[in-house]
Structures are given as C-alpha cells and as structure tokens.
Amino acid sequence: MQSSHSTESNLSPLMPAYDSILELAPYQTGKPVEELTREYGVSDVVKLASNENPLGCSPHVTLAITEQLGELARYPDGNGYYLKQALADVNDVSVEQITLGNGSSDLLYILASSFAGSDDAIIYSQYAFIIYPMLAKMQGATGIEVPASRFGHDLKAMSQAVADNPNTKMVFIANPNNPTGTQLAHEELRAFVASVPSSVLVVLDEAYIEYSPESNNRSLLDEFDNVIIVRTFSKAYGLAGLRVGYALSSVPVADLLNRIRQPFNVSRVALAAAAAALADQDFIEKSRLNNQEQMRWLEKQFDALGLGFIKSHANFIMVEIEVEMEDITAASIHQALLEQGVIVRPLESYGLPNWLRITVGVAEDNMRLIDTLRSILTDD
Numbered sequence: 429m430q431s432s433h434s435t436e437s438n439l440s441p442l443m444p445a446y447d448s449i450l451e452l453a454p455y456q457t458g459k460p461v462e463e464l465t466r467e468y469g470v471s472d473v474v475k476l477a478s479n480e481n482p483l484g485c486s487p488h489v490t491l492a493i494t495e496q497l498g499e500l501a502r503y504p505d506g507n508g509y510y511l512k513q514a515l516a517d518v519n520d521v522s523v524e525q526i527t528l529g530n531g532s533s534d535l536l537y538i539l540a541s542s543f544a545g546s547d548d549a550i551i552y553s554q555y556a557f558i559i560y561p562m563l564a565k566m567q568g569a570t571g572i573e574v575p576a577s578r579f580g581h582d583l584k585a586m587s588q589a590v591a592d593n594p595n596t597k598m599v600f601i602a603n604p605n606n607p608t609g610t611q612l613a614h615e616e617l618r619a620f621v622a623s624v625p626s627s628v629l630v631v632l633d634e635a636y637i638e639y640s641p642e643s644n645n646r647s648l649l650d651e652f653d654n655v656i657i658v659r660t661f662s663k664a665y666g667l668a669g670l671r672v673g674y675a676l677s678s679v680p681v682a683d684l685l686n687r688i689r690q691p692f693n694v695s696r697v698a699l700a701a702a703a704a705a706l707a708d709q710d711f712i713e714k715s716r717l718n719n720q721e722q723m724r725w726l727e728k729q730f731d732a733l734g735l736g737f738i739k740s741h742a743n744f745i746m747v748e749i750e751v752e753m754e755d756i757t758a759a760s761i762h763q764a765l766l767e768q769g770v771i772v773r774p775l776e777s778y779g780l781p782n783w784l785r786i787t788v789g790v791a792e793d794n795m796r797l798i799d800t801l802r803s804i805l806t807d808d
Contacts, residue, residue: 459771470769474796476787477773478668479606479636479744483718483790485666485701486711492704496697504696511672511694511703518706519646521676527685530693532635532660532673533559535685537566539656539675540598542688543629544569548597551589553581555608555778557633560600569597579738579746580610583620590624599624602633603643607775607785609740611643618645621652629681632657636742638664638712639719643741646676653678663743664715665705670698719743722788729798733805744787746775756805758782764804770797 461473512523529535536559544550546568552560554576564571572593574586581601590596601620604611621630634657637643648655656677662668672694675685694702705711726745730737736748749758762774762784773785786797 459766461771464766464769464771468767468769470767473769473771474789474793475771476789476793476797477771477785479663479742479787480668481664481666481715481743482788482793483666483711483715486705486708488704488708488711489667489701492700493697496700499696502696504692504694504699506691508694508699511674511699511706514703514706515674519676521646521649522679524679525649525676525682527675527677527682527689528694529673529675529689531662531671532633532658534671534689534693535658535673535675536560536563536600536631536633538685538689539629539631539658540564540567540569542684544597547595549593549595550598550600551586551593551596552600553586553602553605555579555605555780556581556600557602557606558777563600570595572596576608578610579608580605581612583612583616587620587623590628596624596628598629598631600631600633602635603645604636604640604741606633606635606742607744607773607778607780608738608746609742609744610738611640611741614642614645614647618648618651621648621655624654626652626654628654630655634658635660635663639716639743640741641716649676649678653680656681661702661705664712665702666715667698667701667705670695670701672698672702718790719788722791722794725791726786726788726794726798729794733798733802744785746780747784747786748782749784750782758784761801761804765797765800768800768804770800772797 459477461475464470464473508528512526515526516523527535529538540563544567549570549572550564551572551574554573561571561573572589574582574589576582586599590599624630632645632655634643637659645657656675658675659673661672723745727737730747736750738746749761758774758781762772765772775783775785
C-alpha cells in the first residue's frame with residue numbers, strides 16, 4: 429500500500445502553492461453548541477463566540493424563507509437580480525458594481541485567487557482577520573504582516589510596506605477590525621488609499637458596518653477604482669446559517685469577479701432571505717441599540733472584575749485575562765467557561781494568548797457570562 433506521505437509528495441507538482449498550503453492550519457470556527465453538548469452533556473448553552481446576532485433575524489426573513497420552500501427543486505437566479513437591485517438602492521451604486529458571494533469569506537477568496545499569484549505580495553495588519561494570511565498562503569503569495577498600532581491598523585506603516593514591496597497586489601483592511609474591534613476614521617482610510625498605487629487593490633472588509641455606521645466608506649468607490657468593499661449578511665442581519673455576502677467595487681472589477689465566481693453561489697433561500705433582511709432596517713436599528721446598551725453594561729462588569737478590554741466598535745469585545753493568580757489564564761478561563769456551558773473565543777491563534785473575544789449577547793446571556801466568569805475568578 430502506498431504511504432500517505434508518498435501520496436502527498438506526488439501532489440506537489442500538481443499544485444503551485446503546495447508548500448505554502450501545507451503550512452496552513454484549517455480555519456477554526458467557534459465551537460458549535462451541538463459539539464459542546466456532546467462533549468460535556470450541557471444542555472443550556474450560551475454561545476458568545478462567533479459574533480452572530482443574539483436577536484436572530486428579522487421576522488420578515490422567516491416569511492421569505494417559508495415562501496421558498498416549495499421551490500427548492502429549482503435553481504436560484506444565478507444573477508441575484510432582486511437582491512442586487514435592493515443592494516444598489518441601499519448603497520447608491522449600480523447593479524454592475526455588485527458581486528454576490530456565499531458569505532463574505534467566499535468573496536475574499538475570489539479576490540485573492542483572481543488577482544494574486546506566487547510572485548505577488550498581500551499586505552495585512554497584525555491582529556487582523558486570520559483569513560487574510562491564509563489567503564496569501566493559498567495563492568503561494570508572500571504574506572506581509574504589518575505590526576499593529578494599539579491593536580489596530582497602522583496605515584502609515586502599511587503604506588510604507590506597499591512602497592517597500594512593489595510586487596504588492598492587494599491590501600486587506602478590516603474596519604471595524606476583527607478580533608480587536610478597533611476602527612479607522614474615514615479621513616485616515618482615504619489618505620491611505622491615495623498613498624498607494626492605483627494598481628494595488630485595497631479591500632475594505634466591513635463585516636460589522638451595521639453596528640458602526642460611521643465606518644461606512646462607500647464614498648471611496650466614487651474616487652478610487654482600486655477600492656473594493658466586502659460586506660456580509662451573517663452578522664447584524666442574522667443570516668449566518670445561510671451564507672450571503674456582497675462586494676461593492678468599480679464596474680470593471682465587478683465584471684471580472686462575476687465571470688469568476690461559481691454559478692449559483694448563493695441559494696434561492698439565501699437570496700430571498702437577504703432581500704427581506706435588507707428591507708427591514710427597523711430590525712437592524714433594534715439590533716444596534718441592543719448591542720450599544722449591552723456593550724456598555726459588559727464594560728462596567730469587566731471593570732468591576734478588574735479585567736482589561738479594548739474599546740470595540742463591533743458586536744464583540746476583546747477582554748484581557750491578566751490576574752495575579754498563576755493558575756488563571758485565558759486558556760483556563762476559556763475551558764472553565766466551556767465546562768459550564770458558555771462558549772467564547774480564545775485568541776491564541778492570533779498571537780493574543782492572554783485575551784478572549786466575547787460576542788455581545790442579550791441581557792440574559794451576558795448576565796450568565798458575567799456570573800460564570802465571576803465564580804471562576806473567585807473560586808478558591
């Protein structure tokens with residue numbers, strides 16, 4: 429029998445980025461509720477790990493999905509006509525500037541695979557979304573991580589990195605940033621885009637824009653053809669289980685992306701649900717207000733527990749576990765929370781071993797988190 433090592437070696441000439449792909453660790457998602465129940469026998473689980481909307485989704489979405497159930501044998505509209513029309517109206521762009529994706533991660537992958545190769549560089553910030561270095565490795569491109577400034581993007585240093593690496597094809601910027609929650613001002617971003625060559629694509633990942641409307645940089649599209657904005661319906665809109673994202677860009681870029689993306693990459697149920705979600709902005713406002721109120725409450729609780737945190741502009745908060753007791757670490761806190769049915773996100777893979785990322789939930793879930801955390805920290 430041929431060994432697995434031999435089989436892997438035979439793949440090398442078939443895959444240009446083989447060596448860099450072997451360096452990849454599979455993306456670690458937030459632990460599913462079902463998995464925690466299987467492992468620990470906990471039935472009453474609170475999940476605050478994946479930045480999902482704790483309010484769920486708009487009731488209009490449920491109705492839209494129900495109306496599609498009799499049509500599941502039919503392919504979706506491959507062009508997403510009605511959803512694109514709605515997105516064009518909301519964002520004041522033409523439908524020709526829109527690309528739909530199976531979540532925003534799908535679009536990030538399409539962008540990297542379309543524009544970056546093994547001779548190119550992709551630039552991103554330290555402590556930014558972990559998908560960015562993964563995309564560079566997938567393409568066999570050179571990933572350049574620019575040191576963060578106060579847990580956020582150092583745009584001056586990133587501009588210098590572009591200048592120092594003339595083979596740069598793409599810069600990824602998450603705003604607000606995941607997992608730190610930091611945010612860049614519009615003026616800073618505009619100055620950055622103006623400072624880099626027009627041949628460098630600047631991808632603004634605005635997954636959390638609904639929680640921080642001031643992070644909307646749609647106006648940059650009117651001024652710069654090399655700006656691409658990527659957004660999702662998985663966060664504030666509450667459609668994480670359906671996977672819908674979209675990109676706003678210049679018409680030429682969107683034309684290329686729509687030639688490359690997979691046909692029917694968004695299901696008919698997801699298309700209908702996204703259009704219904706987009707139409708219910710009252711639900712988005714309700715979600716934003718809940719997030720603001722509960723974020724302030726959590727900040728007060730962390731202060732009372734003596735835990736540091738980073739001011740966040742998204743629907744999560746990054747908390748530092750640094751206490752005087754030697755046996756208390758972020759890893760031990762994470763494990764203890766799991767055993768008591770509370771799921772949060774460890775950040776060791778981001779180079780932040782002393783921190784946890786916690787999604788802002790509804791009041792009941794947040795109180796459960798704080799009560800459990802307090803009992804762990806004060807347990808003799």
